[in-house]
Every structure is written in structure tokens, then in C-alpha cells.
Amino acid sequence: MHSCDHLVVCCIDFRFQKHLINLLANISPHHSYDRVGVAGTTKDLTFLISQIEISHKLHDIKTVHLIIHQDCGAYAKEGSAKQKQDLDLAVSTINNKFPGLTVKSYFLKLDGLFEEILLSK
Numbered sequence: 001m002h003s004c005d006h007l008v009v010c011c012i013d014f015r016f017q018k019h020l021i022n023l024l025a026n027i028s029p030h031h032s033y034d035r036v037g038v039a040g041t042t043k044d045l046t047f048l049i050s051q052i053e054i055s056h057k058l059h060d061i062k063t064v065h066l067i068i069h070q071d072c073g074a075y076a077k078e079g080s081a082k083q084k085q086d087l088d089l090a091v092s093t094i095n096n097k098f099p100g101l102t103v104k105s106y107f108l109k110l111d112g113l114f115e116e117i118l119l120s121k
Helices: 014-027 045-058 081-098
Strands: 006-010 033-037 065-070 102-108 114-117
Touching: 006 014, 006 045, 014 033, 014 065, 014 102, 033 045, 045 081, 065 081, 081 102
Parallel strands: 006 033, 006 065, 065 102
Antiparallel strands: 102 114
């Protein structure tokens, strides 16, 4: 089995890719991570869980990083409250389904600053 420590799930939005590259270099300087790009990051929970299952099974990940961002087009009509609600549900679901994994959540601002979101386990 090949292994890596991290799975990073982020939005596909091109505006944030340079900022994500910087965060990824800090998360894993040796580029030892799986990366999933999907519109809305946590909007499609079924898809998200399927990707975590694959990465966990094939690469024995230890930490899942969920990155949502300001001004997300996937949440345009629903707004940031729904985006954060979906993030909370995703973290809760991952914690229940994969109790051995650590979950870290981030909010990426338009100016490139990351804020870690601390949610209850």
C-alpha cells in the first residue's frame, strides 16, 4: 500500500489556487497528500465521504483538511450560513464514520488568509 498522511478537500475556484498551494506546502512540505477539488467543498456530502473512503483505504490517511472559502459560487443563493452548516455536518459525519481521523477545517478569505475553524467533535 502507498500511504500519505493528508487528504485535502477544497473548492475548484481558480481565484484561490495560489493560496491553496501555499497552505499545502505548509501541511505537507514533501507533497504527501491526496487532493480533491470539488465545487462547494462540502456541499455534496455523499461524494465527499466516497473520496475520504477511497483515500483512507488506499493511502491510509490520518488527517482530512476541509477548506471552504468566501464568496463561493456553489452557495451563491444559499449563502455562507448554509456553507458553514454543511461544513459542520461534514465534520460531524467524518468524525462518526472515521473515528481515527483528525479533521481540520479552514475558511479561506478573498485576500488569501486562512482561518482555522474549530468545530466540536
